[in-house]
Amino acid sequence: MAQLIALLQANPKVGDIFGNVKLIERLAKLAAEKGAGMAITPELIISGYPPRDLLLQPDFVNQCYNAGKEINSQIPLLVGSPLPSEPRQRPGNGVIRCGNGEGGREVTRKQLLPTYDVFDELRYFSPDNRPGIVRSMSDLDFGVTICEDAWQHAGLVPSDYEVDPISQLAGWTGQGVILDATVNLSASPFHAEKGGDRVLVARCAAETLGHPFLLCNQVGGNDDLLFDGRSIVAWPDGTCVQAPAWCEGFLLVDLDEPNNCEWHCIENSDCINHGMCDLNRNDGNNEISATESSKEPLSSSDLLNAVSVGLRDYCKKTGLEHIVLGLSGGIDSAVAASVAVRALGPNRVTGLLMPSRYSSEHSVVDAKATAEALGCEWMEFPIETMHSAAETILALELENGDAVAAENIQARLRGLLVMGIANARGAMAIATGNKSELGQGFCTLYGDMAGGYAPLGDLWKTEVYAIAGAINLEYESQGRPLPINNSTLNKAPSAELAPNQRDDQTLPPYEILDEILRCYIEENLSESEIVLRGFTKEIVRSVLERLAKTEHKRWQMPPAPRVSRRAFGQGWRQPLAAKHNWRN
Known part of the structure; x- marks a missing residue:
């Protein structure tokens, strides 16, 4: 039997x-019990990625390196770790060979x-000038690269580097x-169009090198960055085996036989897929170009x-155990509440209904x-008493x-x-606004923007509706009442801050608004090109x-998970x- 390699x-x-x-150590032990002869971790796993300005503390870098050894x-x-350098030199983003009584180097x-x-x-970091090679590691010899080192070769970086490690x-x-x-060793952040890119990176490298290419990716969320996992192995003929997304575990790789590769999910790992994890296999017949990917x-x-x-x-790693949010009866708060329940469970989420004189009856019912x-x-807290008191105090200012x-x-x-x-x-508290509203400043500082996290902050309004459908489908498949009813889905979006108010009285229809903003923000198109x-x-x-006039609001928005x-x-x-x- 060929030597098995575990991608952790x-x-x-x-x-x-x-x-x-x-x-x-825990993952390596589990992998060894399943027959792995060696293992590979994601990039900078000892520090966690991204460590940001922690890397400016020499003591932090030294402790990472010493712990890795x-x-x-x-x-x-x-193992991926920061590596110390000479005084007045930036550290390295590197790889340590360790375990099996070898010490660490x-x-x-x-x-x-x-x-x-x-x-x-x-x-x-300071860059190296050549990729690495390890000899006689579990009787195998490897080339060693780190994340971006492989992306230049596939033509998927915004501008070319002077060297191509592959x-x-x-x-x-x-x-x-x-x-x-x-x-x-990779910590490749997720965005909605990246899955095909990563497949292309692995395939291009394997084809050029003439031997298998193994990419071990981080999984989970750190602040606003998400990592989807999907660790991948590609062979020179285009065959690929890819680990599942959003799941912690290890991929056992047989270099000689792709069909022998196995995925093992860690028990009690909080897997968002609820155990529905499987390998994605491709026999190499599907051609993927950089444009298509x-x-x-x-x-x-x-x-x-x-x-x-x-x-x-974000909650787990900051020690937060409960979420509070406003429930308006609208699509955004309904989806945000559903995401919160999915993340922490229903017993750790509290929704506040805060109707005003302008709230429709169906809004309260839907919430x-x-x-x-x-x-x-x-919990229900009508705000009329507070609203009237504030109007009285501010009467002279509000009148004109x-x-x-x-x-x-x-x-x-x-927000109060x-x-x-x-x-x-x-x-x-979590904010429930979406990217479309944030892109137009159609939100209130210290009001609906208040909160420690904005789970929908990088989702266009049209995507919020699409996710609502996925949530309902999940509940329907379990025979449970739908959390987002037809009234919520079909009503005209409204902030309900004035009589008969609708979003489309101020903004273009969301299918138009979203595409204009996407062209400008994500494609960098000019006004005339749009x-x-x-x-x-x-x-x-x-x-x-x-968009330009409301930039000050986005400087003060809570962190939001990056999906675009x-x-x-x-x-x-x-x-x-x-x-x-x-601008033109």
Whole structure:
């Protein structure tokens, strides 16, 4: 029987050095019990990815490295860790060979350090100038690369680096260096179009190298970044075996026979797939080009899993055990509540119904129906008394002021209640706004934006509706009442801050708004290029002007799980005091 290699698809906690070491040891032990002769971890697993400015503390880097060298494992490991450098030099993003009584020693450091979108690795690391090679590891010889090192070769980076580590390895094999496989330790963040990209990266590398390529990816959520797992092995003929998404465990790889590969999910690992995990196998007959890979459609259920994992891990890793949110009877709060229940369970979610004089009767009915279908606690606090008192206090200002100021009082009173109850219970309030509203500033600072996390903050409104369908389908398959009823799905979106108010009185229809914003934010198209997509110049200009004028709100939004190619947050760095008369 061929030697089995385990890809440890793990969910580390940033900064928890010793907890992460225990996680590695536990996974390696389980893999060894299933017959693995060696194991590979994700990138920077000892520190957790991304460690951000923790890397500026030399003591943190040294502790990571020292802990990695002391890992106790009966099988040899390739482990991702920060590596110390000389004084006044940035550390390395590297790989340690350890376990099996070997002690620990450095293998290589990452060559290609991305500085685009959410990445800023040159701030923290110094690059290596060549990929690594390990000899006689469980009687096998490997090329060793780290995440981005493999992406240049597939043409999937925004701009080319000066070197291509995969081509370097291929050059060595052409000169007589014989390798059994090449491995890639990865912490590749999720976005909705990335699954096909990662398959292409693995296939391109395997085809060029002429031997199997094994990519071990991190899984789980760390702050706003999500990692879907989907660790992958590709063979030179295009055959691929891919681990499931959103699940912690290990992929056992037989280099000689793809059909012998096995996935093992960790018991009691909080798997969002509820145990429905399986390998994705491809025999190599499906050709994937770089263009096609980036257009691979993503199911609504996968998006639902993504935001659920983001919220779950944010709470789990910060020690928060309860969520409080406003329930308005609208689609956003119904979906946000459903995600919260999926993440923490119904007993750890409280919905607040806070009707005003402008709330319709069906809004209260629908909000109660959502809470009861989800099985979570709900409380009702009509805000009329508070609203009237605030109007009396501010009467002189409101009489001659902007009408929006009067409307926002209601949102801020609701924010006061949500935050007050969350604080009293030691819980976290979550904001329920979506990317479409945030992109237009169609939200209230210190009102509906109040909260510690925004699970829908990188979902377009049209995607929120799609996820609602996935939620209902999940409940329907279990024979349970639907948490998002037809009334909620079919009503015209409204903030209900004024009589007979509807979103489309201020904004274009969401199917138009979402596409204009997506073209500008995710594709970087100009105003004139967006018009050529079939939109009127007036609508495009009004959307982009509103986007620019409301940037201050997005600087103050809670973290949101990134599910798109470009999200508000680290990958969207816009000035506040700026003029936009250059746009055309």
